[in-house]
Amino acid sequence: MDSLSTSLANASMRTSLNDLPEDLILDIITHLPHASHIANLSQTSRYAHSIVERAGWKKFSRQSFPSLALDGTSAFPGRVLADRLTYLDMCWEKRAFVFHSYKELAPPRSGRRWKGKQTVGFYPVIGGGLVGQGDELVAWGAGEDLVTRYTPCGLSSPHQWSRLEGKSIGQSAGFGDITALSVLDRGSGPEALVGRANGQMRLITVAGEDFGQLGQQLLPHEQTVESHHEEISRMKIGSPAQVAISATQWHPKNNLIASCQGSSLTLYDLSDHDSEYIQSVAHYDMATGGPDDELSLLKSAKFLGKNSIACALGNTRKPLRFGTITPSGLVFPTTSETPDTRPWDIFGSLDAEGKTAVRAIETVGNGTSESLLLSAWDDGTFRLTDRRTPSSYVMMYRDRCWQTYDSASSLLVYGTQRFVAGGKSAANVRIYDFRNPKPYHYADALPCIDKCPPPIPPYDHSPGYTARARCSGSHKCTYHFQSRRDVYRSDVTLYMGDSSVGNVYALAKTSDIASSFFVGTQGAVTEVGLRLAEDVTAKDLMSKNAPDGWRVGKPSGTIAMSEDGMGACVRSEWRMETQGFLGLKKQNRRARKRDYTRRLDSAYYD
Template sequence: MGPSSVLNSSKLDALPTDILIIILGYLNTAQSVAHLAATCKGLHQLISARGWRIFVKSCFNSLTLLSSNANEDWVNMARVLTAQARDWDRRAFVFHSLSLPETRRPDARRGHGAQSIPGNIIVDAHLRETGRFDEEFVVWGSGEDVIARIRRNDRKTIPSETWHMCKGSETGFIEGKGDTTSISIVKSHSFGEGDDLGVVVGRANGDLRLLSIGESNFGRTLMHFRPSPNSSIHQNEIRAIDVDSGSSVIAASTRESVWLYPVQTGNQAQSKNIPDSPYIDPITTLSLKDSQKSSSFDFIRSTKIFNKDTIAVALNRSFDPIRVLTITQTGLETSAVPRFLDEHPYIGSSPRTVRALLPVDVRSITGGGGNVLLSSWDDGTIRLQDLRTPSPIDRVYQDNFEVATPINALISYGLERFVAGSAYSHMLKVFDFRWTRGYYHTDSLPCSSNSPYPTPKPPTIVNEPEYYDNRPACDHVLGRLCRWHMLSRHDFYRPNCNIYLPFRNYASSPIYSLAKPSDTSATLYAGLSGLLMEFTLKSCVYTNSIPTTNQLSYVRQRGKVAVLETGDGAAILDISKCQRVPEIRRQLFSNDEYSSAVARKQHRLDEALQDRREFPAFETQTHFDTHQAANE
C-alpha cells in the first residue's frame, strides 16, 4: 500500500457516518463544531444536516427546546443558547421597568375609593411557534385590569409588538375586591395556528374566568368557572391557579379548598360566551380544612399540577405544609409529604410555611423521573424532593447571604439554574442546580496557568479550592485540563448571586410573581408592586426600536442593578459561619480601555461589573503599553 493510500484511509471524513455522529456528541463547544465543519465539504454537509442538532441536544439536554426540523434553526439555537449560557455565568443582565406614568396611578385623596398603593403585578408568559415565526405572550394583572403585550418575531429580529388592555371597571370589577390574584396562560398544543390563546384569571372576589388574549377579541370571556347557585360550597378569594394543558384541567385554590374545572381550548371555548353560557361546575372540590389525615393550617398559598393524577398544595403555618392530592374517579384524596430529617436547629418546632412550589422535570437525568418538586420554606431554604419516595436526588439550597429570607416565587431553566424572588425586597436570587453541566462557556476561551479572576468573596467562610497542577495548556490526549479551564468549572468560581432591582417609583416591594416564555427565552418577567420588571440577557437585547401599536401609556425605562455573589447555594446549618460583609458590584456600562480584549473575556463577570484593578498585572500593563505607543 502506497503512502497516498494510507493518507486517504486516515481522513476523518472517510469514517462511517455513525462513527462521526458519535464523535460530534463529544464536542463541547460551538467553536469546535464550527472548526470541524470548516475542514472539508463532506463534514460541512454532515454538520449542517445533523451536527448542530446533536450539539444542542447534547449540551443543553435538560432544557425544553423548540420543535424544529430546519437546519438553520438548529444553527441559530446553538448560537443563542451558548450566548445565553455565557450571559448567565457572567451576570450580563439588562433590566427594564414597565409601569404607568405618575398621572395614571390611583390616588386615594381624590375621594373615589381608589387605592392609595398600587396593586401587586401577577404575570405569566408563553412562547408559541407559528411556522417560522414565534409569538411571545406576556399577560399580567394590575389591580382589576388585565394587560398583555404580544411580540411577533422571526427568531432573529422583532418586527412588531402589540399591547392590549381589558379594563376591569368596564366588566363590573372594582379596585381591591376585583383585583387579579392569579393568572395562567393555557399553554395548549390543541390551539391551531389560527386559534387565539386563552388565559385563566382568578380574582380576590372568587371570580374565575378563561379570557381570550387574541388580537381580535382580547379580554372576551370564553368560560366562566363557578359552582351552581344551589351548591353548598362557596368559591371565595382565588389564591392560586394552575392549568394542565395536557389533560385540559384547571386547579384553583381558595383559602381552604381546591377546585378542579374542565377547560376547553381553541374554537370550542369561543363558542361558549357569557351571559348565554351555563355555569361551568367544578369536576370535584376538596376542603383541606375538613381533612382528617393532616394537621391544621391557616390558608393555601400555592397550587401546582404535576400530571393528570397529582396536585401539590403549599400551606401557611402547618406541621405538614405540603399536601399531595391524588385525582381519582371519586374525587380528590390527600396525603402529607414525608418530613425532612435534616431540619435546621435554629428554626425550632413551630408550624412551617411553604410559599412557592415548582415542579421540576428530571427526565434528562439517567434514572430520573417521578414527581420532583422545588419548594420555598419560611426558614429561607429551597428544597428539592421526590414526593413519592425518599429520593436520592433530594437537596436543600439556601441563599448564603440572606440565610433566613423566604422566597415568594420560583422559576427554573431545565436543570441548569432556577431564579427565586425575595418575599421581603425587590431582589432576584439566581441559583445553580449544581448538576453536571453539558456546556461551559469558558471551554472555548484560551488556556492559562492562572486561576480564574477575580477570586469570589462569598459571604460564607470557605477556602479557595486547592489545585496544584499549574498546567498552562490543556492536554486532550491525556484528558487533563489547564489550570484555568479546570478551576473555571469549579463551583467556587461559579457562585450564585443576588440581583438588586432598580425600584424608584415606590417603596421597596417584594417579588410577587415570576414568568418566562420558554426555557430558551432570554427574557424573564418579575411582578412587583405596581411595576413589571423585564430581565433580559445582554446578548439578546434588541438595539433597534420596536414598532408598537396601542402602548396604553406604559413607560419602559432602563435601570442599573447591583449584583452580590452568594456562594455555592448549599444549605447552612451553622449560621455563625457567615461573614456579613460581602462585595456588592454595581453596573457601570463602560468599557475599561486599559485591559486587553482577552483579559476582559476571561474575567468571570460582565464588562459592566469589571474593575481594571482585578486583571492580572501583565495583562493590564501590556495593553497600557500598546495603547500608549499607538498614541505617540
C-alpha cells in the first residue's frame, strides 16, 4: 500500500486523477487503510485535495470506526475528526491515560460540624452528552448539589463550570440528594433531568444565563397536579430504596423518559415544553405476578429502539427483562413466559433461593442498536445478549485472573470495540475488548520491524511465526503481524490509587469520541483523559480549573495498571487462568522520549 501512496504522488497520475469523478475518488479512499495514504492522495492535486477535505476524511472516519456514534460531529472539520479518532484509538490500545480528581474543598474548621452537612463523602451520580452543535456537557450530583461542565465544540475551547446548591432550591442533605441524572437537549437548550432520594424529578437548565432555572417537574405515576399540591408539604414515607429515583434514561428519537423507582418503571413524554408538570404516560410494576420473597428493585433501564426497553433488576430470579412499548402502555412477558434463569447460573451467581442481580446494562453499537445489550452480573460476568438469538447470551467477559467474581457497578460502551466497567468492591476500572474485528489498527501505519512489540507477553503460547523484516503482499512483518494479535492487546485493570474511596459508583462520557471519561467514587469525581505520556506537559497537569468550592489535582495514592489477559470467553471454555502477567505497572508521569513501537504507553516504563 506504501507503493500506491508513492505512485499517487507522481506527476503522471495528477492528470488522470483530475479526470476522475468525485464518486470514484471517494471509492479509492475506501481502499486506503491509513490516514497517511489519504494525506498523500490529497497532495496530488487541488482537485483531489478539495474532495478529500470536503468528504474524504469523514468517509475514512466512518469506514475505520463504523461502530462509534459520530452524531454531533458535523462541526468538526473532516481532517480534525479523523485525527482525533486515530489518536484516541492509539491511546486506548496503548492504555495511555492521565487522571484529574475533583473534590470539594474542606469547610473551615470551627470546632463543630456544619448544620445540615453529612459526615461522609457524597456518592456521585454522573451524566454526560452532546448538546447543541456538538458541545460537550457533563454533570454530576454531589449530595444535593448539581455541578456542570460545559465545553463548546472545539479542541481548545475552555471549560465553563457552574454549580447549583441544593439548599437554594429547597433541597436538604440526605433526603434531597441527587440519585439519578440524565443530560438532554430538546432543542431549547441543554437540560438535566435530576432525580432525588425523596422521589422528586425535575428538569433544570444547565447552560447559559438561565443556568439553575427550575423547569418542568415530572409527577409520580397516577399523581395529578391537584394531588401533587395537596401532598407537596408532606414527606413521602417509605424505604429509601423504594422512594429514591434509582435511574433515568432519555430517548431522543421519541422524546421519552424512563424512570426507575423501587420496582416501578415509569415513562414520560417530554414533547410538551410548556406545561409546568408532566404526568406519566405508561407504568409497570416489576413485582407484578412475582413471588412474595422478591423485591425486584430496578437498577437501570435502557431503550432498545423506539418500541423496546430493557430493565436490570436486583434480588430476583428474573434479573434481566425486556419489555415492549405499545400505545396502551408497557408490556412485559409474564413469569411463565420468561426464559428459565438456570441457564444464567453459570458460576453460581444465584443464591440458595435462585435470586441474583444485574447491576448495570448498556446498549452496544453506535447508539442505535435494538438487539445488542451488555449486562453486568453479580457473579463478575459481563454478558452480551443478542435478542435476535434464543440464547440467554452470545458472548461473555470476565476477569479470569485476579478478581474473578468481583462484579461491576456501572458500564460504558464504545461501539462494538471495547467497554469500561467500574468496580463494585474497589476503586478500579476494567477495560475489556469485545474482540470483534477491527477495521483500523494504528500500528499498521508504523514502520516495519522484525521484532515483536515490547514488552512481550510471557503467556504467548501460540505456534512459532517466521520473522520478517518487511511487509510483502499478504505477509506482514513481525511487528505488524504480532500487533494485531489479541495476546498483545490484553484487557487491563486501572487502579485509581486511593483505597479509602471504596468502589466506583458511576461512569459517564459525553460521546464515543470524547477525549476523557468520568469515574465517580466516594467524595470525588475523577476525569480519565486519553493522552500519550509524551504529549502531557507539566502545564497540562496543573492547568485544570475547578468549579467554585472545589479543587482539582492528582488522585491520592499511586495509579497503576495490570494486564489481565483476554476476558472474552464462552461457557464451554471458561477456566481460571494464570497467564504469567507482567505484574502491576505503576504510572510515572515524567518527560520521556517518544517511542511508538512499544505496545503500552511509556508512562508504564521505567
